[in-house]
Amino acid sequence: MTADGTDGLWTAPLAAGPVSATVQVPGSKSITNRALLLAALADGPSTIRRPLRSRDTDLMLGAVRALGTAVREEPGAGAGPDWVVEPQPLRGPAAVDCGLAGTVMRFVPPVAVLADGDISFDGDPRARERPMGPVLEALRHLGAGITVDGGGPDRLPFTVAGRGSLPGGNVQIDASASSQFVSGLLLAAPRYDKGVDVVHVGPPVPSLPHIRMTILMLRQAGVDVEDETPQRWRVGPGPIRARDVDVEPDLSNAAPFLATALVTGGEVTVGGWPSTTTQPGDSLRDLLARMGAECRLGRSGLVVRGRGRVLGIDADLREVSELAPTIAGIAALADTPSTLRGIGHMRGHETDRLAALATEINNLGGDVSETRDGLRIRPRPLHGGVFRTYADHRMATTGALLGLVVPGIQVEDIGTTAKTLPEFVDLWTGMLGGAG
Ligand SMILES: O=C(O)C1=C[C@@H](OP(=O)(O)O)[C@@H](O)[C@H](O)C1
Numbered sequence: 001m002t003a004d005g006t007d008g009l010w011t012a013p014l015a016a017g018p019v020s021a022t023v024q025v026p027g028s029k030s031i032t033n034r035a036l037l038l039a040a041l042a043d044g045p046s047t048i049r050r051p052l053r054s055r056d057t058d059l060m061l062g063a064v065r066a067l068g069t070a071v072r073e074e075p076g077a078g079a080g081p082d083w084v085v086e087p088q089p090l091r092g093p094a095a096v097d098c099g100l101a102g103t104v105m106r107f108v109p110p111v112a113v114l115a116d117g118d119i120s121f122d123g124d125p126r127a128r129e130r131p132m133g134p135v136l137e138a139l140r141h142l143g144a145g146i147t148v149d150g151g152g153p154d155r156l157p158f159t160v161a162g163r164g165s166l167p168g169g170n171v172q173i174d175a176s177a178s179s180q181f182v183s184g185l186l187l188a189a190p191r192y193d194k195g196v197d198v199v200h201v202g203p204p205v206p207s208l209p210h211i212r213m214t215i216l217m218l219r220q221a222g223v224d225v226e227d228e229t230p231q232r233w234r235v236g237p238g239p240i241r242a243r244d245v246d247v248e249p250d251l252s253n254a255a256p257f258l259a260t261a262l263v264t265g266g267e268v269t270v271g272g273w274p275s276t277t278t279q280p281g282d283s284l285r286d287l288l289a290r291m292g293a294e295c296r297l298g299r300s301g302l303v304v305r306g307r308g309r310v311l312g313i314d315a316d317l318r319e320v321s322e323l324a325p326t327i328a329g330i331a332a333l334a335d336t337p338s339t340l341r342g343i344g345h346m347r348g349h350e351t352d353r354l355a356a357l358a359t360e361i362n363n364l365g366g367d368v369s370e371t372r373d374g375l376r377i378r379p380r381p382l383h384g385g386v387f388r389t390y391a392d393h394r395m396a397t398t399g400a401l402l403g404l405v406v407p408g409i410q411v412e413d414i415g416t417t418a419k420t421l422p423e424f425v426d427l428w429t430g431m432l433g434g435a436g
Pocket residue numbers: 029030031102103177178179180183206207210211321322345
């Protein structure tokens with residue numbers, strides 16, 4: 001069933017005027033899923049406060065529980081319960097459903113090698129196409145036994161033969177398709193006999209802030225991590241200390257809400273914006289300012305104000321590709337052209353996001369072309385129509401953003417936002433309730 005309960009199409013609400021609102025976005029997917037995994041590997045119980053509840057985090061919860069970890073809910077300060085995680089010896093056999101979650105498919109196999117039995121992995125049809133090879137090759141090199149079901153290329157579905165331990169050590173990896181390949185190895189590495197020494201060899205690694213997030217969370221858990229040499233990360237063996245984690249709001253999920261201020265000439269505040277963070281969404285302050293907004297970080301949160309003009313941008317988004325669909329949506333509504341670069345790896349995300357954005361914006365009358373590693377966007381007046389989403393939460397929120405100012409946009413499968421933000425429709429319509 002879809003949000004409108006009828007034909008699978010959600011009529012995106014048009015903003016009646018400049019939108020003025022304050023929005024609280026739920027917790028970060030990336031922090032929640034790292035915290036869950038580290039808690040499952042830790043030396044004692046811990047609490048995750050204000051975790052994100054969404055499809056991706058439920059899948060990670062399912063994965064750690066399948067491996068034997070006890071997780072119970074407890075009333076907390078957030079909208080939903082906190083999670084109390086009690087690590088247990090990791091056990092197999094078990095089956096892990098990755099859904100379409102990159103964090104589950106890339107972070108859990110390096111942990112599954114530590115279980116005492118076979119752990120099988122599968123996911124959505126699209127998950128079977130997402131890049132996995134370098135992770136499986138690296139794990140085999142570090143001593144793991146992994147068989148791809150059906151004997152095909154290194155993709156889902158596959159089975160990890162958990163043997164209770166892994167030698168670990170030195171490994172080279174091409175992480176140009178996803179930073180998650182590196183993060184996954186680093187998160188499990190303290191529990192390997194020799195830790196790991198990972199060297200990236202290949203074209204640049206995307207989404208480096210997410211690797212910095214991994215390193216920070218490991219260090220906060222008392223793990224020895226060296227990252228002084230570019231493209232090289234070393235994690236020493238040793239305990240992962242149990243620690244309670246407060247999950248920050250998901251700053252990437254804040255993007256379409258803040259973009260609303262820019263494209264409607266209004267003012268939107270996202271509460272609880274951290275003063276320092278490893279989340280790539282913090283770059284919105286710079287990106288939205290370059291596109292014409294005024295951004296102010298204060299006690300109430302991040303305040304973004306539109307000033308009537310929306311400027312195109314020439315930006316390398318390699319480090320912050322989670323923001324690219326929103327930036328592309330703003331660019332399609334701008335007064336001047338944009339070039340988005342450094343995001344070729346987005347062809348391996350929930351869908352081929354470069355193709356999807358170009359196709360769907362062009363279907364509304366836009367002029368977007370794909371380049372080798374990005375998009376060129378020449379603004380043109382858009383018209384209504386169906387905006388297809390390809391099971392991609394960020395396509396869905398981009399369709400909603402365009403629909404604020406282009407009458408008659410219908411977003412297909414708005415429910416796909418449940419991947420990281422099940423409350424999207426409520427938050428969106430709540431935000432517009434304040435439109436003047
Ligand atoms: O480690 C993480 O939590 C993530 C890393 C990034 O992946 P890529 O490096 O594949 O872009 C990001 O796009 C994804 O949404 C979350």
